[in-house]
Amino acid sequence: MKAITYTKYGAPDVLTPEQVTTPTPRDNEVLVKIQATSVTTGDQKARSLDLPRGYGLLGRLVFGILAPRRQILGTELAGRIVAVGRNVTRFKIGDDIFAYPGARLGGYAEYAALPEDAAIALIPSQLSYKEAVGLSFGPATALNFLHDKGDIQSGENVLIVGASGGVGTAAVQLAKYFGAHVTGVCSTTNIELVLSLGADQVIDYTQEDFSQSGADYDIILDTTGTVSYQSAQKALRSGGRFLMVSGDLPQLLSMSFARKRDGKKGIAGYAPEKAEELAFIAKLVEAGQFSPVIDRCYPLAEIQDAHAYVDTGRKKGNVIISVGDQL
Ligand SMILES: NC(=O)c1ccc[n+]([C@@H]2O[C@H](COP(=O)([O-])OP(=O)(O)OC[C@H]3O[C@@H](n4cnc5c(N)ncnc54)[C@H](OP(=O)(O)O)[C@@H]3O)[C@@H](O)[C@H]2O)c1
Incomplete structure:
Protein backbone atom coordinates (compact mmCIF):
# COMPACT_ATOMS: atom_id res chain seq x y z
CA MET A 1 0.00 0.00 0.00
CA LYS A 2 0.94 3.64 -0.37
CA ALA A 3 2.13 5.39 2.80
CA ILE A 4 4.06 8.44 3.93
CA THR A 5 6.99 7.41 6.09
CA TYR A 6 9.81 9.10 7.98
CA THR A 7 13.02 7.54 9.25
CA LYS A 8 14.56 10.55 10.98
CA TYR A 9 13.29 13.51 12.96
CA GLY A 10 13.31 16.91 11.29
CA ALA A 11 11.64 19.43 8.97
CA PRO A 12 8.62 18.46 6.80
CA ASP A 13 10.92 17.11 4.05
CA VAL A 14 11.65 14.02 6.19
CA LEU A 15 8.19 12.83 5.11
CA THR A 16 8.42 10.73 1.95
CA PRO A 17 6.05 8.48 -0.04
CA GLU A 18 6.79 4.76 0.05
CA GLN A 19 5.19 1.40 -0.76
CA VAL A 20 4.83 -0.69 2.40
CA THR A 21 3.13 -3.98 3.24
CA THR A 22 -0.62 -3.71 3.81
CA PRO A 23 -1.36 -4.84 7.38
CA THR A 24 -3.34 -8.02 8.01
CA PRO A 25 -5.76 -7.67 10.94
CA ARG A 26 -5.15 -9.96 13.94
CA ASP A 27 -8.05 -11.80 15.58
CA ASN A 28 -8.99 -8.75 17.70
CA GLU A 29 -8.35 -6.11 15.01
CA VAL A 30 -10.25 -4.30 12.29
CA LEU A 31 -8.69 -3.26 8.99
CA VAL A 32 -9.62 0.28 7.94
CA LYS A 33 -9.37 1.63 4.38
CA ILE A 34 -8.41 5.18 5.26
CA GLN A 35 -10.09 8.06 3.42
CA ALA A 36 -8.86 10.99 5.54
CA THR A 37 -6.24 11.77 8.16
CA SER A 38 -4.86 15.06 9.47
CA VAL A 39 -1.84 16.99 10.68
CA THR A 40 -2.26 17.53 14.40
CA THR A 41 0.23 19.21 16.67
CA GLY A 42 0.88 15.65 17.87
CA ASP A 43 2.04 14.64 14.36
CA GLN A 44 4.09 17.79 14.11
CA LYS A 45 5.85 17.08 17.40
CA ALA A 46 6.42 13.38 16.60
CA ARG A 47 7.97 14.44 13.27
CA SER A 48 10.16 17.29 14.52
CA LEU A 49 10.76 16.33 18.14
CA ASP A 50 10.39 20.07 18.66
CA LEU A 51 8.98 19.70 22.16
CA PRO A 52 8.45 22.12 25.03
CA ARG A 53 11.56 22.73 27.17
CA GLY A 54 12.40 19.78 29.39
CA TYR A 55 10.42 17.16 27.43
CA GLY A 56 13.15 16.12 24.94
CA LEU A 57 14.05 12.85 26.67
CA LEU A 58 10.43 11.90 27.29
CA GLY A 59 9.69 12.56 23.60
CA ARG A 60 12.50 10.22 22.52
CA LEU A 61 11.26 7.54 24.94
CA VAL A 62 7.76 7.78 23.44
CA PHE A 63 8.62 8.13 19.75
CA GLY A 64 12.05 6.42 19.51
CA ILE A 65 15.43 7.21 21.05
CA LEU A 66 17.61 7.77 17.96
CA ALA A 67 15.02 7.58 15.19
CA PRO A 68 11.23 7.20 14.93
CA ARG A 69 10.08 3.79 16.16
CA ARG A 70 6.78 4.03 14.25
CA GLN A 71 7.53 5.35 10.79
CA ILE A 72 4.00 6.17 9.63
CA LEU A 73 2.61 9.32 11.31
CA GLY A 74 -1.11 10.12 11.61
CA THR A 75 -2.69 10.50 15.07
CA GLU A 76 -6.28 10.41 13.74
CA LEU A 77 -8.03 8.82 10.77
CA ALA A 78 -11.43 8.17 9.19
CA GLY A 79 -12.45 5.47 6.75
CA ARG A 80 -14.36 2.23 6.19
CA ILE A 81 -13.80 -1.14 7.84
CA VAL A 82 -12.94 -3.61 5.08
CA ALA A 83 -11.92 -6.67 7.13
CA VAL A 84 -12.31 -7.87 10.72
CA GLY A 85 -10.43 -10.44 12.82
CA ARG A 86 -12.42 -13.48 13.91
CA ASN A 87 -12.91 -12.30 17.52
CA VAL A 88 -14.18 -8.82 16.61
CA THR A 89 -17.72 -8.09 17.82
CA ARG A 90 -17.95 -4.27 18.09
CA PHE A 91 -17.63 -3.55 14.37
CA LYS A 92 -18.44 -5.14 11.02
CA ILE A 93 -17.24 -4.82 7.45
CA GLY A 94 -18.73 -1.71 5.85
CA ASP A 95 -18.84 0.40 9.05
CA ASP A 96 -17.68 3.98 8.52
CA ILE A 97 -15.56 4.94 11.49
CA PHE A 98 -13.24 7.60 12.84
CA ALA A 99 -10.37 6.62 15.10
CA TYR A 100 -7.80 8.19 17.37
CA PRO A 101 -4.68 6.00 17.41
CA GLY A 102 -2.85 8.93 19.06
CA ALA A 103 0.77 8.06 19.87
CA ARG A 104 0.34 4.66 18.14
CA LEU A 105 0.10 6.73 14.92
CA GLY A 106 -0.49 5.09 11.49
CA GLY A 107 -2.96 7.39 9.67
CA TYR A 108 -0.67 8.40 6.76
CA ALA A 109 -1.37 5.24 4.77
CA GLU A 110 -4.07 3.59 2.69
CA TYR A 111 -4.87 1.03 5.41
CA ALA A 112 -4.48 0.67 9.19
CA ALA A 113 -5.15 -2.30 11.47
CA LEU A 114 -6.48 -1.29 14.90
CA PRO A 115 -7.61 -3.33 17.93
CA GLU A 116 -11.41 -3.17 18.13
CA ASP A 117 -11.16 -1.80 21.69
CA ALA A 118 -8.96 1.11 20.56
CA ALA A 119 -10.43 4.64 20.38
CA ILE A 120 -12.80 4.05 17.43
CA ALA A 121 -16.38 5.26 16.91
CA LEU A 122 -18.97 5.26 14.13
CA ILE A 123 -19.05 8.41 12.00
CA PRO A 124 -22.15 10.53 12.73
CA SER A 125 -24.51 10.16 9.77
CA GLN A 126 -24.33 13.78 8.64
CA LEU A 127 -20.52 13.98 8.45
CA SER A 128 -18.11 13.18 5.62
CA TYR A 129 -14.80 11.37 6.28
CA LYS A 130 -13.05 14.72 5.94
CA GLU A 131 -15.18 16.28 8.68
CA ALA A 132 -15.18 13.23 10.95
CA VAL A 133 -11.41 12.98 11.10
CA GLY A 134 -11.28 16.21 13.13
CA LEU A 135 -13.42 14.75 15.93
CA SER A 136 -10.58 13.02 17.78
CA ALA A 268 -1.54 19.22 33.75
CA GLY A 269 -1.08 15.80 32.18
CA TYR A 270 -1.83 13.63 29.21
CA ALA A 271 -5.31 13.22 27.70
CA PRO A 272 -5.64 9.51 26.87
CA GLU A 273 -7.34 8.15 23.74
CA LYS A 274 -10.70 6.63 24.73
CA ALA A 275 -13.49 5.10 22.62
CA GLU A 276 -16.20 6.38 24.96
CA GLU A 277 -15.04 9.97 24.53
CA LEU A 278 -15.23 9.65 20.73
CA ALA A 279 -18.73 8.16 21.03
CA PHE A 280 -19.74 11.05 23.31
CA ILE A 281 -18.48 13.60 20.78
CA ALA A 282 -20.22 11.76 17.91
CA LYS A 283 -23.51 12.00 19.86
CA LEU A 284 -23.06 15.75 20.28
CA VAL A 285 -22.52 16.04 16.51
CA GLU A 286 -25.71 14.01 15.85
CA ALA A 287 -27.59 16.37 18.20
CA GLY A 288 -26.22 19.45 16.37
CA GLN A 289 -24.22 20.52 19.45
CA PHE A 290 -20.71 20.17 18.06
CA SER A 291 -19.08 20.64 14.69
CA PRO A 292 -15.43 20.26 13.73
CA VAL A 293 -13.60 23.32 12.38
CA ILE A 294 -11.69 22.68 9.15
CA ASP A 295 -9.01 25.16 8.18
CA ARG A 296 -7.32 23.57 5.14
CA CYS A 297 -7.41 20.29 3.27
CA TYR A 298 -4.41 18.84 1.37
CA PRO A 299 -4.00 15.63 -0.66
CA LEU A 300 -1.62 13.05 0.84
CA ALA A 301 0.91 13.86 -1.89
CA GLU A 302 1.22 17.40 -0.42
CA ILE A 303 1.84 16.24 3.14
CA GLN A 304 5.08 18.26 3.40
CA ASP A 305 3.18 21.50 2.63
CA ALA A 306 0.52 20.59 5.19
CA HIS A 307 3.17 20.03 7.88
CA ALA A 308 4.93 23.27 6.94
CA TYR A 309 1.63 25.10 7.47
CA VAL A 310 1.06 23.50 10.88
CA ASP A 311 4.66 24.39 11.79
CA THR A 312 3.66 28.08 11.56
CA GLY A 313 1.57 27.63 14.73
CA ARG A 314 -1.23 29.64 13.10
CA LYS A 315 -3.69 26.93 12.07
CA LYS A 316 -7.36 27.32 12.95
CA GLY A 317 -9.01 24.09 14.07
CA ASN A 318 -7.98 21.16 11.87
CA VAL A 319 -5.73 20.58 8.86
CA ILE A 320 -7.11 17.59 6.95
CA ILE A 321 -5.33 15.20 4.57
CA SER A 322 -7.30 13.30 1.93
CA VAL A 323 -5.97 9.78 1.49
CA GLY A 324 -8.67 8.05 -0.55
CA ASP A 325 -10.88 9.40 -3.32
CA GLN A 326 -14.04 9.67 -1.18
CA LEU A 327 -14.11 12.62 1.13
N1 LIG B 1 -1.76 17.35 27.22
C1 LIG B 1 -2.21 16.64 26.19
O1 LIG B 1 -2.59 15.47 26.32
C2 LIG B 1 -2.31 17.33 24.84
C3 LIG B 1 -3.16 16.76 23.87
C4 LIG B 1 -3.27 17.44 22.65
C5 LIG B 1 -2.54 18.61 22.41
N2 LIG B 1 -1.69 19.07 23.37
C6 LIG B 1 -0.90 20.29 23.14
O2 LIG B 1 -1.78 21.39 23.10
C7 LIG B 1 -1.18 22.43 22.33
C8 LIG B 1 -2.23 23.04 21.43
O3 LIG B 1 -2.57 22.13 20.44
P1 LIG B 1 -3.50 22.59 19.23
O4 LIG B 1 -3.59 21.40 18.34
O5 LIG B 1 -4.74 23.20 19.71
O6 LIG B 1 -2.58 23.73 18.56
P2 LIG B 1 -2.83 24.55 17.25
O7 LIG B 1 -4.09 24.14 16.59
O8 LIG B 1 -1.59 24.52 16.41
O9 LIG B 1 -2.98 26.05 17.84
C9 LIG B 1 -2.79 27.09 16.97
C10 LIG B 1 -3.69 28.24 17.38
O10 LIG B 1 -3.20 28.81 18.59
C11 LIG B 1 -3.42 30.21 18.52
N3 LIG B 1 -2.45 30.92 19.37
C12 LIG B 1 -1.10 30.91 19.27
N4 LIG B 1 -0.57 31.69 20.25
C13 LIG B 1 -1.60 32.16 20.98
C14 LIG B 1 -1.71 32.98 22.14
N5 LIG B 1 -0.62 33.49 22.75
N6 LIG B 1 -2.93 33.24 22.64
C15 LIG B 1 -4.05 32.76 22.06
N7 LIG B 1 -4.02 31.97 20.95
C16 LIG B 1 -2.81 31.68 20.42
C17 LIG B 1 -3.19 30.53 17.06
O11 LIG B 1 -3.93 31.67 16.73
P3 LIG B 1 -3.19 32.99 16.13
O12 LIG B 1 -2.61 32.54 14.82
O13 LIG B 1 -4.28 33.94 15.99
O14 LIG B 1 -2.17 33.36 17.15
C18 LIG B 1 -3.72 29.29 16.33
O15 LIG B 1 -5.06 29.44 15.86
C19 LIG B 1 0.01 21.80 21.60
O16 LIG B 1 1.19 22.20 22.25
C20 LIG B 1 -0.22 20.31 21.78
O17 LIG B 1 0.98 19.59 21.80
C21 LIG B 1 -1.57 18.46 24.59
Whole structure:
Protein backbone atom coordinates (compact mmCIF):
# COMPACT_ATOMS: atom_id res chain seq x y z
CA MET A 1 0.00 0.00 0.00
CA LYS A 2 0.94 3.64 -0.37
CA ALA A 3 2.13 5.39 2.80
CA ILE A 4 4.06 8.44 3.93
CA THR A 5 6.99 7.41 6.09
CA TYR A 6 9.81 9.10 7.98
CA THR A 7 13.02 7.54 9.25
CA LYS A 8 14.56 10.55 10.98
CA TYR A 9 13.29 13.51 12.96
CA GLY A 10 13.31 16.91 11.29
CA ALA A 11 11.64 19.43 8.97
CA PRO A 12 8.62 18.46 6.80
CA ASP A 13 10.92 17.11 4.05
CA VAL A 14 11.65 14.02 6.19
CA LEU A 15 8.19 12.83 5.11
CA THR A 16 8.42 10.73 1.95
CA PRO A 17 6.05 8.48 -0.04
CA GLU A 18 6.79 4.76 0.05
CA GLN A 19 5.19 1.40 -0.76
CA VAL A 20 4.83 -0.69 2.40
CA THR A 21 3.13 -3.98 3.24
CA THR A 22 -0.62 -3.71 3.81
CA PRO A 23 -1.36 -4.84 7.38
CA THR A 24 -3.34 -8.02 8.01
CA PRO A 25 -5.76 -7.67 10.94
CA ARG A 26 -5.15 -9.96 13.94
CA ASP A 27 -8.05 -11.80 15.58
CA ASN A 28 -8.99 -8.75 17.70
CA GLU A 29 -8.35 -6.11 15.01
CA VAL A 30 -10.25 -4.30 12.29
CA LEU A 31 -8.69 -3.26 8.99
CA VAL A 32 -9.62 0.28 7.94
CA LYS A 33 -9.37 1.63 4.38
CA ILE A 34 -8.41 5.18 5.26
CA GLN A 35 -10.09 8.06 3.42
CA ALA A 36 -8.86 10.99 5.54
CA THR A 37 -6.24 11.77 8.16
CA SER A 38 -4.86 15.06 9.47
CA VAL A 39 -1.84 16.99 10.68
CA THR A 40 -2.26 17.53 14.40
CA THR A 41 0.23 19.21 16.67
CA GLY A 42 0.88 15.65 17.87
CA ASP A 43 2.04 14.64 14.36
CA GLN A 44 4.09 17.79 14.11
CA LYS A 45 5.85 17.08 17.40
CA ALA A 46 6.42 13.38 16.60
CA ARG A 47 7.97 14.44 13.27
CA SER A 48 10.16 17.29 14.52
CA LEU A 49 10.76 16.33 18.14
CA ASP A 50 10.39 20.07 18.66
CA LEU A 51 8.98 19.70 22.16
CA PRO A 52 8.45 22.12 25.03
CA ARG A 53 11.56 22.73 27.17
CA GLY A 54 12.40 19.78 29.39
CA TYR A 55 10.42 17.16 27.43
CA GLY A 56 13.15 16.12 24.94
CA LEU A 57 14.05 12.85 26.67
CA LEU A 58 10.43 11.90 27.29
CA GLY A 59 9.69 12.56 23.60
CA ARG A 60 12.50 10.22 22.52
CA LEU A 61 11.26 7.54 24.94
CA VAL A 62 7.76 7.78 23.44
CA PHE A 63 8.62 8.13 19.75
CA GLY A 64 12.05 6.42 19.51
CA ILE A 65 15.43 7.21 21.05
CA LEU A 66 17.61 7.77 17.96
CA ALA A 67 15.02 7.58 15.19
CA PRO A 68 11.23 7.20 14.93
CA ARG A 69 10.08 3.79 16.16
CA ARG A 70 6.78 4.03 14.25
CA GLN A 71 7.53 5.35 10.79
CA ILE A 72 4.00 6.17 9.63
CA LEU A 73 2.61 9.32 11.31
CA GLY A 74 -1.11 10.12 11.61
CA THR A 75 -2.69 10.50 15.07
CA GLU A 76 -6.28 10.41 13.74
CA LEU A 77 -8.03 8.82 10.77
CA ALA A 78 -11.43 8.17 9.19
CA GLY A 79 -12.45 5.47 6.75
CA ARG A 80 -14.36 2.23 6.19
CA ILE A 81 -13.80 -1.14 7.84
CA VAL A 82 -12.94 -3.61 5.08
CA ALA A 83 -11.92 -6.67 7.13
CA VAL A 84 -12.31 -7.87 10.72
CA GLY A 85 -10.43 -10.44 12.82
CA ARG A 86 -12.42 -13.48 13.91
CA ASN A 87 -12.91 -12.30 17.52
CA VAL A 88 -14.18 -8.82 16.61
CA THR A 89 -17.72 -8.09 17.82
CA ARG A 90 -17.95 -4.27 18.09
CA PHE A 91 -17.63 -3.55 14.37
CA LYS A 92 -18.44 -5.14 11.02
CA ILE A 93 -17.24 -4.82 7.45
CA GLY A 94 -18.73 -1.71 5.85
CA ASP A 95 -18.84 0.40 9.05
CA ASP A 96 -17.68 3.98 8.52
CA ILE A 97 -15.56 4.94 11.49
CA PHE A 98 -13.24 7.60 12.84
CA ALA A 99 -10.37 6.62 15.10
CA TYR A 100 -7.80 8.19 17.37
CA PRO A 101 -4.68 6.00 17.41
CA GLY A 102 -2.85 8.93 19.06
CA ALA A 103 0.77 8.06 19.87
CA ARG A 104 0.34 4.66 18.14
CA LEU A 105 0.10 6.73 14.92
CA GLY A 106 -0.49 5.09 11.49
CA GLY A 107 -2.96 7.39 9.67
CA TYR A 108 -0.67 8.40 6.76
CA ALA A 109 -1.37 5.24 4.77
CA GLU A 110 -4.07 3.59 2.69
CA TYR A 111 -4.87 1.03 5.41
CA ALA A 112 -4.48 0.67 9.19
CA ALA A 113 -5.15 -2.30 11.47
CA LEU A 114 -6.48 -1.29 14.90
CA PRO A 115 -7.61 -3.33 17.93
CA GLU A 116 -11.41 -3.17 18.13
CA ASP A 117 -11.16 -1.80 21.69
CA ALA A 118 -8.96 1.11 20.56
CA ALA A 119 -10.43 4.64 20.38
CA ILE A 120 -12.80 4.05 17.43
CA ALA A 121 -16.38 5.26 16.91
CA LEU A 122 -18.97 5.26 14.13
CA ILE A 123 -19.05 8.41 12.00
CA PRO A 124 -22.15 10.53 12.73
CA SER A 125 -24.51 10.16 9.77
CA GLN A 126 -24.33 13.78 8.64
CA LEU A 127 -20.52 13.98 8.45
CA SER A 128 -18.11 13.18 5.62
CA TYR A 129 -14.80 11.37 6.28
CA LYS A 130 -13.05 14.72 5.94
CA GLU A 131 -15.18 16.28 8.68
CA ALA A 132 -15.18 13.23 10.95
CA VAL A 133 -11.41 12.98 11.10
CA GLY A 134 -11.28 16.21 13.13
CA LEU A 135 -13.42 14.75 15.93
CA SER A 136 -10.58 13.02 17.78
CA PHE A 137 -7.39 14.81 18.81
CA GLY A 138 -8.77 18.28 19.66
CA PRO A 139 -12.22 17.30 20.98
CA ALA A 140 -10.99 14.31 23.05
CA THR A 141 -8.25 16.46 24.61
CA ALA A 142 -10.65 19.31 25.37
CA LEU A 143 -13.22 16.90 26.82
CA ASN A 144 -10.65 15.17 29.02
CA PHE A 145 -9.28 18.43 30.41
CA LEU A 146 -12.61 20.24 30.90
CA HIS A 147 -14.68 17.31 32.16
CA ASP A 148 -12.40 14.64 33.67
CA LYS A 149 -9.56 16.81 34.96
CA GLY A 150 -11.35 20.16 35.38
CA ASP A 151 -14.79 18.97 36.60
CA ILE A 152 -16.53 21.74 34.65
CA GLN A 153 -19.95 22.73 36.02
CA SER A 154 -22.91 24.51 34.47
CA GLY A 155 -22.84 28.24 35.13
CA GLU A 156 -19.07 28.42 35.62
CA ASN A 157 -16.99 31.16 34.09
CA VAL A 158 -14.45 29.57 31.71
CA LEU A 159 -11.52 31.15 29.85
CA ILE A 160 -10.03 29.29 26.85
CA VAL A 161 -6.57 30.57 25.86
CA GLY A 162 -5.79 29.46 22.28
CA ALA A 163 -9.48 29.34 21.35
CA SER A 164 -8.83 29.19 17.58
CA GLY A 165 -6.61 26.07 17.56
CA GLY A 166 -7.43 22.37 17.28
CA VAL A 167 -7.98 21.91 21.01
CA GLY A 168 -9.35 25.42 21.57
CA THR A 169 -12.12 25.33 18.91
CA ALA A 170 -13.34 22.11 20.52
CA ALA A 171 -12.96 23.45 24.07
CA VAL A 172 -15.12 26.50 23.34
CA GLN A 173 -17.94 24.32 21.99
CA LEU A 174 -17.69 21.74 24.79
CA ALA A 175 -17.59 24.36 27.54
CA LYS A 176 -20.76 25.87 26.08
CA TYR A 177 -22.33 22.41 25.93
CA PHE A 178 -21.59 21.98 29.66
CA GLY A 179 -23.41 25.26 30.35
CA ALA A 180 -20.43 27.50 31.06
CA HIS A 181 -20.05 31.19 30.29
CA VAL A 182 -17.14 31.13 27.85
CA THR A 183 -14.48 33.70 27.04
CA GLY A 184 -12.08 32.83 24.22
CA VAL A 185 -8.60 34.33 23.93
CA CYS A 186 -7.48 34.67 20.30
CA SER A 187 -5.96 37.18 17.87
CA THR A 188 -7.94 39.81 15.92
CA THR A 189 -8.28 37.66 12.77
CA ASN A 190 -9.90 34.80 14.71
CA ILE A 191 -12.46 36.77 16.73
CA GLU A 192 -15.34 36.00 14.36
CA LEU A 193 -14.49 32.30 14.26
CA VAL A 194 -14.40 32.00 18.06
CA LEU A 195 -17.69 33.90 18.48
CA SER A 196 -19.28 31.67 15.80
CA LEU A 197 -18.41 28.63 17.93
CA GLY A 198 -20.57 30.01 20.74
CA ALA A 199 -18.10 31.97 22.89
CA ASP A 200 -19.94 34.62 24.89
CA GLN A 201 -17.04 37.02 24.57
CA VAL A 202 -13.48 37.18 23.30
CA ILE A 203 -10.26 38.78 24.45
CA ASP A 204 -7.90 39.76 21.65
CA TYR A 205 -4.50 38.79 22.99
CA THR A 206 -2.76 41.25 20.65
CA GLN A 207 -4.60 44.12 22.41
CA GLU A 208 -5.22 42.98 25.96
CA ASP A 209 -3.73 40.75 28.66
CA PHE A 210 -6.55 38.67 30.19
CA SER A 211 -4.76 38.48 33.55
CA GLN A 212 -4.94 42.28 33.87
CA SER A 213 -8.66 42.53 33.06
CA GLY A 214 -9.84 41.97 36.64
CA ALA A 215 -12.22 39.18 35.60
CA ASP A 216 -12.34 36.04 37.69
CA TYR A 217 -12.73 32.57 36.24
CA ASP A 218 -13.61 29.14 37.60
CA ILE A 219 -11.52 27.49 34.89
CA ILE A 220 -8.65 28.76 32.75
CA LEU A 221 -7.68 26.26 30.05
CA ASP A 222 -4.43 27.14 28.28
CA THR A 223 -3.47 25.38 25.02
CA THR A 224 -0.66 27.79 24.17
CA GLY A 225 1.84 27.37 27.00
CA THR A 226 1.92 31.16 27.42
CA VAL A 227 0.16 31.34 30.80
CA SER A 228 2.08 30.84 34.04
CA TYR A 229 0.34 29.40 37.10
CA GLN A 230 1.16 32.63 38.92
CA SER A 231 -0.71 34.81 36.40
CA ALA A 232 -3.57 32.30 36.09
CA GLN A 233 -3.94 32.27 39.89
CA LYS A 234 -4.57 36.04 39.90
CA ALA A 235 -7.48 35.60 37.48
CA LEU A 236 -9.00 32.52 39.17
CA ARG A 237 -11.84 32.58 41.68
CA SER A 238 -11.51 30.68 44.90
CA GLY A 239 -11.74 26.95 44.03
CA GLY A 240 -10.72 27.73 40.43
CA ARG A 241 -8.77 25.31 38.21
CA PHE A 242 -5.91 26.15 35.84
CA LEU A 243 -5.81 23.47 33.12
CA MET A 244 -2.39 23.42 31.48
CA VAL A 245 -2.91 21.49 28.21
CA SER A 246 0.44 22.68 26.95
CA GLY A 247 3.44 24.01 28.80
CA ASP A 248 7.09 23.28 29.44
CA LEU A 249 8.72 21.44 32.33
CA PRO A 250 9.86 24.59 34.20
CA GLN A 251 6.24 25.84 34.07
CA LEU A 252 4.98 22.49 35.32
CA LEU A 253 7.50 22.46 38.18
CA SER A 254 6.75 26.02 39.15
CA MET A 255 3.02 25.20 39.14
CA SER A 256 3.60 22.09 41.27
CA PHE A 257 5.61 23.98 43.88
CA ALA A 258 3.55 27.19 43.87
CA ARG A 259 1.68 27.95 47.07
CA LYS A 260 -1.98 27.12 46.35
CA ARG A 261 -4.37 29.61 47.89
CA ASP A 262 -8.17 29.57 48.26
CA GLY A 263 -8.51 25.99 47.00
CA LYS A 264 -7.12 26.89 43.57
CA LYS A 265 -5.56 24.06 41.61
CA GLY A 266 -3.17 23.67 38.70
CA ILE A 267 -3.71 20.55 36.60
CA ALA A 268 -1.54 19.22 33.75
CA GLY A 269 -1.08 15.80 32.18
CA TYR A 270 -1.83 13.63 29.21
CA ALA A 271 -5.31 13.22 27.70
CA PRO A 272 -5.64 9.51 26.87
CA GLU A 273 -7.34 8.15 23.74
CA LYS A 274 -10.70 6.63 24.73
CA ALA A 275 -13.49 5.10 22.62
CA GLU A 276 -16.20 6.38 24.96
CA GLU A 277 -15.04 9.97 24.53
CA LEU A 278 -15.23 9.65 20.73
CA ALA A 279 -18.73 8.16 21.03
CA PHE A 280 -19.74 11.05 23.31
CA ILE A 281 -18.48 13.60 20.78
CA ALA A 282 -20.22 11.76 17.91
CA LYS A 283 -23.51 12.00 19.86
CA LEU A 284 -23.06 15.75 20.28
CA VAL A 285 -22.52 16.04 16.51
CA GLU A 286 -25.71 14.01 15.85
CA ALA A 287 -27.59 16.37 18.20
CA GLY A 288 -26.22 19.45 16.37
CA GLN A 289 -24.22 20.52 19.45
CA PHE A 290 -20.71 20.17 18.06
CA SER A 291 -19.08 20.64 14.69
CA PRO A 292 -15.43 20.26 13.73
CA VAL A 293 -13.60 23.32 12.38
CA ILE A 294 -11.69 22.68 9.15
CA ASP A 295 -9.01 25.16 8.18
CA ARG A 296 -7.32 23.57 5.14
CA CYS A 297 -7.41 20.29 3.27
CA TYR A 298 -4.41 18.84 1.37
CA PRO A 299 -4.00 15.63 -0.66
CA LEU A 300 -1.62 13.05 0.84
CA ALA A 301 0.91 13.86 -1.89
CA GLU A 302 1.22 17.40 -0.42
CA ILE A 303 1.84 16.24 3.14
CA GLN A 304 5.08 18.26 3.40
CA ASP A 305 3.18 21.50 2.63
CA ALA A 306 0.52 20.59 5.19
CA HIS A 307 3.17 20.03 7.88
CA ALA A 308 4.93 23.27 6.94
CA TYR A 309 1.63 25.10 7.47
CA VAL A 310 1.06 23.50 10.88
CA ASP A 311 4.66 24.39 11.79
CA THR A 312 3.66 28.08 11.56
CA GLY A 313 1.57 27.63 14.73
CA ARG A 314 -1.23 29.64 13.10
CA LYS A 315 -3.69 26.93 12.07
CA LYS A 316 -7.36 27.32 12.95
CA GLY A 317 -9.01 24.09 14.07
CA ASN A 318 -7.98 21.16 11.87
CA VAL A 319 -5.73 20.58 8.86
CA ILE A 320 -7.11 17.59 6.95
CA ILE A 321 -5.33 15.20 4.57
CA SER A 322 -7.30 13.30 1.93
CA VAL A 323 -5.97 9.78 1.49
CA GLY A 324 -8.67 8.05 -0.55
CA ASP A 325 -10.88 9.40 -3.32
CA GLN A 326 -14.04 9.67 -1.18
CA LEU A 327 -14.11 12.62 1.13
N1 LIG B 1 -1.76 17.35 27.22
C1 LIG B 1 -2.21 16.64 26.19
O1 LIG B 1 -2.59 15.47 26.32
C2 LIG B 1 -2.31 17.33 24.84
C3 LIG B 1 -3.16 16.76 23.87
C4 LIG B 1 -3.27 17.44 22.65
C5 LIG B 1 -2.54 18.61 22.41
N2 LIG B 1 -1.69 19.07 23.37
C6 LIG B 1 -0.90 20.29 23.14
O2 LIG B 1 -1.78 21.39 23.10
C7 LIG B 1 -1.18 22.43 22.33
C8 LIG B 1 -2.23 23.04 21.43
O3 LIG B 1 -2.57 22.13 20.44
P1 LIG B 1 -3.50 22.59 19.23
O4 LIG B 1 -3.59 21.40 18.34
O5 LIG B 1 -4.74 23.20 19.71
O6 LIG B 1 -2.58 23.73 18.56
P2 LIG B 1 -2.83 24.55 17.25
O7 LIG B 1 -4.09 24.14 16.59
O8 LIG B 1 -1.59 24.52 16.41
O9 LIG B 1 -2.98 26.05 17.84
C9 LIG B 1 -2.79 27.09 16.97
C10 LIG B 1 -3.69 28.24 17.38
O10 LIG B 1 -3.20 28.81 18.59
C11 LIG B 1 -3.42 30.21 18.52
N3 LIG B 1 -2.45 30.92 19.37
C12 LIG B 1 -1.10 30.91 19.27
N4 LIG B 1 -0.57 31.69 20.25
C13 LIG B 1 -1.60 32.16 20.98
C14 LIG B 1 -1.71 32.98 22.14
N5 LIG B 1 -0.62 33.49 22.75
N6 LIG B 1 -2.93 33.24 22.64
C15 LIG B 1 -4.05 32.76 22.06
N7 LIG B 1 -4.02 31.97 20.95
C16 LIG B 1 -2.81 31.68 20.42
C17 LIG B 1 -3.19 30.53 17.06
O11 LIG B 1 -3.93 31.67 16.73
P3 LIG B 1 -3.19 32.99 16.13
O12 LIG B 1 -2.61 32.54 14.82
O13 LIG B 1 -4.28 33.94 15.99
O14 LIG B 1 -2.17 33.36 17.15
C18 LIG B 1 -3.72 29.29 16.33
O15 LIG B 1 -5.06 29.44 15.86
C19 LIG B 1 0.01 21.80 21.60
O16 LIG B 1 1.19 22.20 22.25
C20 LIG B 1 -0.22 20.31 21.78
O17 LIG B 1 0.98 19.59 21.80
C21 LIG B 1 -1.57 18.46 24.59
